[in-house]
Amino acid sequence: MSLNFSHIKADTFDQVNFELKINDVAKNLTGAIIRMQLRTNADDITPALSLTSVSGAGITITSPTAGLFKINTQIIDIPVNDYEYDIEIRFADNTVKTYVQGIFSITQEITR
Numbered sequence: 001m002s003l004n005f006s007h008i009k010a011d012t013f014d015q016v017n018f019e020l021k022i023n024d025v026a027k028n029l030t031g032a033i034i035r036m037q038l039r040t041n042a043d044d045i046t047p048a049l050s051l052t053s054v055s056g057a058g059i060t061i062t063s064p065t066a067g068l069f070k071i072n073t074q075i076i077d078i079p080v081n082d083y084e085y086d087i088e089i090r091f092a093d094n095t096v097k098t099y100v101q102g103i104f105s106i107t108q109e110i111t112r
Contacts, residue, residue, distance in 0.1 A: 004102040005085075009109050010077040017062075017070045020089075020099065026067035031092030034059045034069055038083035038104050048078045080108045 007013055020027040033054055037047035051058030051071065062068045086101035 001100050002102045003100055004105070006105045006107065007076055009080055009106050010075065011109065013071070013074055013076045015070050015073045017068065018087075018100070020067035020069070026065065028065055029061050029067055029069060029089070029091075030064040032061065032064070033090045034061065034087060035090075036071065036085060036087045038078070038085045040081055040083060042084055048081070048083055049076065076106070078106055080106050082106075 005016075020029065033052065035053075036049075036051045036059060038049040039047050053059040053061050053069065056072070058072055058074060060070050060072055062070055083104045083106065084101075085104045086098045088096060088098045090096050
């Protein structure tokens with residue numbers, strides 16, 4: 001699924017909730033690790049932003065058996081750019097799936 005975001009540099013990013021269902025059945029996230037990275041392009045070695053569900057580092061699995069997770073509320077202060085991103089899920093059985101990807105635009109703030 002393609003999902004694009006737009007965010008003003010150094011502002012607080014509001015929480016975004018996700019519900020992962022396959023054929024109307026919730027995907028169990030028990031034991032899963034969710035990662036999200038923003039890069040100027042897919043070939044960049046270092047991400048501009050890296051979030052993970054490990055230790056609550058930007059992503060939280062809110063109800064594993066219902067397939068619910070969220071990108072946490074947080075200040076995002078990275079350089080202005082149109083970044084490519086995806087959200088990768090490593091399930092407990094080590095299956096890796098990417099269900100969400102898109103463009104994450106960071107625009108310049110005016111009031112500084």
